[in-house]
Amino acid sequence: xxxxxxxxxxxxxxPIKIIGRxxxxxxxxxxxxxxxxxxxxxxxxxxxxxxENGNFLSISYRIRAESRDQIxxxxxxxKGCDGVLMLI
Numbered sequence: 001x002x003x004x005x006x007x008x009x010x011x012x013x014x015p016i017k018i019i020g021r022x023x024x025x026x027x028x029x030x031x032x033x034x035x036x037x038x039x040x041x042x043x044x045x046x047x048x049x050x051x052e053n054g055n056f057l058s059i060s061y062r063i064r065a066e067s068r069d070q071i072x073x074x075x076x077x078x079k080g081c082d083g084v085l086m087l088i
Contacts, residue, residue, distance in 0.1 A: 014065035016079055022050060022057035026083040030059055031074040033081055037074040038063040056085070 008014075020026045026046075034041060038061075045062040065071050078084055 001015065002009070008065070008068070010068070011064055011066050013062050014071060015060065015062050016074070017058050017060045018084055019056055019058045019086040019088070020083040021085070022054065023083070026057065027059065029081050029083060030078065033077045034061050034074065037070055037077070038065075043076075 018030050020030070031046075041063060043059060047060045049058045049060075051057070063074070075087060078087055
């Protein structure tokens with residue numbers, strides 16, 4: 001029986017966007033989690049955008065993912081992070 005091809009081939013650049021309320025604490029918590037799972041993230045691979053009314057902050061990372069397990073662990077930790085409203 002043939003197995004379907006993997007959805008991603010590793011290593012790969014993997015984008016992830018984290019949305020929450022804007023604050024220095026939110027930024028610090030999110031960044032600490034991302035660094036734990038992808039410690040060599042370069043500053044040019046991180047962008048921030050404030051919503052039009054300033055109510056929400058989206059922080060986008062483009063990490064170098066080495067495995068599916070790495071992505072699953074990262075998203076799991078981010079989902080459990082205080083202040084994270086949505087992951088994309």
